[in-house]
Amino acid sequence: MKLLFTLFLSSILLLAGQFRLKLWEKNTTFGQFLNNHHIDATKFYAKVDPNDLKYFTSIMAGAPYFESVKNTKEHLEKLLIPIGEEMQIYIYKDKNNSYNYSIIPIKYKLIKDEISFELKKSCYQDLKELTNNPHLATYLKKIFKDTFDFTKLQKGDKITISYEQKSINGIAWGEPKIKAVLIQGSNKEFFAILENDKYKILSNNIQTKSIKVTKKRYLVFKQPLSHMRITSKFTYKRWHPILHRFRPHLGIDFGGHVGTPIHAIADGKVIFAGWIRGYGKVVKIAHGNGLISLYAHQSKIYVKKGQKVKAYQVIGALGNTGLSTGPHLHLGIYFHGKPVNPAHYINKKIALNSTTFYKKIVQKVSSLPKALKENEKRIYKKLANISNNKPYFWKDFNATISLDLTQGISIAQKKGSLNAVSN
Numbered sequence: 001m002k003l004l005f006t007l008f009l010s011s012i013l014l015l016a017g018q019f020r021l022k023l024w025e026k027n028t029t030f031g032q033f034l035n036n037h038h039i040d041a042t043k044f045y046a047k048v049d050p051n052d053l054k055y056f057t058s059i060m061a062g063a064p065y066f067e068s069v070k071n072t073k074e075h076l077e078k079l080l081i082p083i084g085e086e087m088q089i090y091i092y093k094d095k096n097n098s099y100n101y102s103i104i105p106i107k108y109k110l111i112k113d114e115i116s117f118e119l120k121k122s123c124y125q126d127l128k129e130l131t132n133n134p135h136l137a138t139y140l141k142k143i144f145k146d147t148f149d150f151t152k153l154q155k156g157d158k159i160t161i162s163y164e165q166k167s168i169n170g171i172a173w174g175e176p177k178i179k180a181v182l183i184q185g186s187n188k189e190f191f192a193i194l195e196n197d198k199y200k201i202l203s204n205n206i207q208t209k210s211i212k213v214t215k216k217r218y219l220v221f222k223q224p225l226s227h228m229r230i231t232s233k234f235t236y237k238r239w240h241p242i243l244h245r246f247r248p249h250l251g252i253d254f255g256g257h258v259g260t261p262i263h264a265i266a267d268g269k270v271i272f273a274g275w276i277r278g279y280g281k282v283v284k285i286a287h288g289n290g291l292i293s294l295y296a297h298q299s300k301i302y303v304k305k306g307q308k309v310k311a312y313q314v315i316g317a318l319g320n321t322g323l324s325t326g327p328h329l330h331l332g333i334y335f336h337g338k339p340v341n342p343a344h345y346i347n348k349k350i351a352l353n354s355t356t357f358y359k360k361i362v363q364k365v366s367s368l369p370k371a372l373k374e375n376e377k378r379i380y381k382k383l384a385n386i387s388n389n390k391p392y393f394w395k396d397f398n399a400t401i402s403l404d405l406t407q408g409i410s411i412a413q414k415k416g417s418l419n420a421v422s423n
């Protein structure tokens, strides 16, 4: 017996790819089927154990089966007829070239899969379209039947399911086994996990929270002249060469030739371009965050008030206009109206600490993980992560076949691929 069993298994293994999926025709008895294939039904039935007879007489129309034919004459080589999720009738030719049978286990692959989707039509519709598996939604509803009314799901709610599915040659076989589910609504979430053949279900109100985000911003300042030669530093006390008295010098003077291009030290907007007594031809640029730069004594101005400028863009030419002893650029930088030392800004990355802004964002806070055990938490996090990052992915089964001896057979077909199963 053991030898025989092993023999069967290995032959199935060898021939797994050669079987074609077919559906049992209406009003066809097993005897008629044999006759159609030129097999003596009486001879065959003589070999059938009375206890096994029921399997041959109860094959229903539409039931899936797998057959292997030798040539175009449809000469039957082997036949597999499932008689439940686990077992099947195996019909084969024995040594004496006559047909015999055995009841053997169905050889299937167990596929572990996760799917995640946003509700569009209904849980049933969406799941059927996504997975071609009509049973997933039915089982999902069963899990939550005492906890949650599925008609209350709203468009946009997220459902993530981890399940196992038996598969024969890419055909989903039998019923899926849902391992864990995460349903995320706008203000409530449900988590179900299979433990010892029972579902543990947890629900949780999701809190929506506004949080302040402090974002540091930086501004990099360029130099106003390609070659910088400082002739006068920033100081609060300086002997003024023309006025002949101590005057603060609230900027830096750079010596140079008349006509030397002057560059904007950072991105900004021209807020003044014109004449100021003492400063001569002047450009002022606002850089945002309370920072303004001023370029004085220019010979020429190339920009207009209101114009946006880029860092290092030429805005004018060095000159000697206004109260000046010789051609130079006077650069001033003002922070919220107060003069600051440009030496602390030029060629430096400045953190705009005092202008840190606050942004309100909405964050959904789930307290569910706290109520979970370590292994449950891991699965919850896995599903939540799939829900966040991988909106749709699933195993693409050609068709789903469910064989349930008590409820009959249901088949969901996709792309008419039912007859093209053999590899």
Ligand SMILES: [Zn+2]
Binding pocket: 232, 249, 251, 252, 253, 329, 330, 331
């Ligand atoms: Zn100066």
